[in-house]
Amino acid sequence: MNNFEDLIEKEYSNIAGIAIRKDNHLIYEKYFDEYTQDDALHIASVTKSIISILIGMAIDKGYMKNIEQHVLDFFPDYTVKRGEKTIQNITIANLLSMTAPYKYKSEPYTKVYSSDDWVKAALDLLGGKGSIGVFNYSTVGTHIL
Template identity: 60%
Template structure:
């Protein structure tokens, strides 16, 4: 590969993408690049924010493969028969797993920041979210819900498997791939949560007081961990000869099911659909990028920073071209 191009890339990262913590590139199944920034190392673990959603998507697929869930067309409330629907509310009764996966579910809140504060203070994120489900919006209209919404999927996984999401993920996804996520993380104060968002040395997955792991955020990973996830999907769900998640699920979850018309962005089952592939994208510029045509996986971990430059554009323009013709 072109060493001068790599020097240019690293200079650009330091000068223009200064919050990047690590970059890993796999080409044709081989590690071609692994580099860390901002005093991070291979041992660092970064909060990858909404990349967590795409992990949940894989776990839902595994749960379906194993028969815990019959279909994405099952209605959400079928899993929570004890939940009491308020009088006059009908929309919530028709919401399906697929609606949650494709971000086409209506919610009652309008101003997310205010809702988030109440959410973080809640001891039961599942009930909090169910109470906001439905409203006057139409099922089928894309509405991206970064935090309040995906936790219902965590609740379903807990209900059908009898395990926490972290336990289920460890048994059926993380351990087979050699990924270690050490523990549940609980916050007692807003200060603890703020410290977690800035930390680089905490291995875990955030959970509420009931043990429900957050589905839209809260997972810490390394770029090697994320590249392994990407490689699993690139290889149609097979890892070291073992089928971890079905090929059918990967194909279904990484094709267009909905669209954010305002931004002209395509969405699968908690994966963003991009040219020749798909991506998991989290706040601050955390990314798992998979290009099926070029047989390449690129992962980036990043320290949180608001309003970061588009990382998919950065990958396609500055990283991918260096490695796409790389030969062993």
């Protein structure tokens, strides 16, 4: 593993640690840059990757049909705001690829995080007048997924 660890330290200096489990056993664990297993880190991008894996697992297990399903299929109790015409056509694929439009120019983290219902707050921001299919970096979609 020494070459692997050298590569991490030289080429991927933003990695704080790696833990690998196989068959419910820890087979590798190493921390870098003085980090330990007890350190807390902001991991937004890692979260998006893990969520995409979980979506694939949900499809494999039959909990979802495919990523072309509409987001609102999973939120039957959500009430679409009057006049909203875009959210109905947004798919899981749009959220995964960050090609869903939102009703803001700058992501309103505090509006979602301070809400009593993060999913509803995130859904309320989804849609609007933007175009579906145009890249729009946002972590709000991660909360919906």
